[in-house]
């Protein structure tokens with residue numbers, strides 16, 4: 001449950017920001033305070049900063065460290081932008097779908113993992129990229145994917 005005190009602190013924080021359109025600074029504050037950024041908080045930020053809601057949501061999608069829910073499901077995001085798919089990103093996605101027994105956009109039956117895609121992480125030169133639980137991994141290939149899975153997917 002998000003408290004009134006949190007909203008008051010958030011409003012004060014935004015009020016003291018030099019650049020009210022710095023969505024990353026606000027989102028970092030929210031993550032530090034409550035650990036996720038639900039829609040109601042996104043709308044509050046839009047209202048208090050004058051930013052478009054879509055701008056805030058694009059930033060949330062772009063940075064793997066931002067979460068919009070507090071569940072314990074680990075999100076695995078595979079980059080499907082051209083820079084990564086051109087280097088085998090789709091093979092990585094297919095391999096993960098096989099290993100987890102789900103397709104992109106789905107969550108495993110035990111709710112441990114959710115597999116999603118993202119158009120770009122902004123690290124195209126180091127692709128293929130994917131993130132596991134908000135941690136970004138670069139230069140992923142079928143061989144090191146096996147190791148990543150063994151380390152992170154239990």
Ligand code: FES
Nearest residue numbers: 081083084121124
């Ligand atoms: S296309 Fe994958 S990081 Fe840009």
